[in-house]
Amino acid sequence: xxxxxxxxxxxxxxxxxxxxxxxxxxxxxxxxxxxxxxxxxxxxxxxxxxxxxxxxxxxxxxxxxxxxxxxxxxxxxxxxxxxxxxxxxxxxxxxxxxxxxxxxxxxxxx
Numbered sequence: 001x002x003x004x005x006x007x008x009x010x011x012x013x014x015x016x017x018x019x020x021x022x023x024x025x026x027x028x029x030x031x032x033x034x035x036x037x038x039x040x041x042x043x044x045x046x047x048x049x050x051x052x053x054x055x056x057x058x059x060x061x062x063x064x065x066x067x068x069x070x071x072x073x074x075x076x077x078x079x080x081x082x083x084x085x086x087x088x089x090x091x092x093x094x095x096x097x098x099x100x101x102x103x104x105x106x107x108x109x110x
Contacts (some may be wrong), residue, residue, distance in 0.1 A: 028042075031049070037101050048070070049108040050094060051108060052107070052108040053086055053096045053105035053106060053107055053108060054105060054106065054108045055086075055098035055101060055103045055104075055105050055106075056103070056106055057098065057101050057103035058098060058100050058101040058103060059075060060072055060073075060076055060082065060086075060098055060099075060101075061073065061074070061075065061082065061108060062086065062108065063078055063079065065079065065082060070084065070085075072084045072085060072099075078080065082100075084099040084100055085099055085100055086099060086105050
């Protein structure tokens with residue numbers, strides 16, 4: 001007995017074809033999500049894809065405002081953006097350098 005369903009000549013069931021369609025939809029959605037995340041990041045929005053970092057040497061730290069913007073500030077002036085941004089090391093994923101003193105940034109403990 002064959003598993004062929006009416007109108008299906010390659011031996012694949014409608015269930016298999018529906019699964020393929022779902023997989024393609026998911027792949028398309030993931031691609032679109034990446035595009036949206038890249039755009040958000042370019043506009044200064046923190047998309048929570050990493051830990052916030054701070055510099056133990058000079059005290060500069062990252063913070064996220066209520067609207068999702070990523071800023072840098074000092075412990076005594078939280079929420080007040082310095083305009084500086086930690087520099088992402090392109091050769092070492094997850095490694096950042098302090099834009100103020102050049103020290104190595106570490107994940108924020110708070």
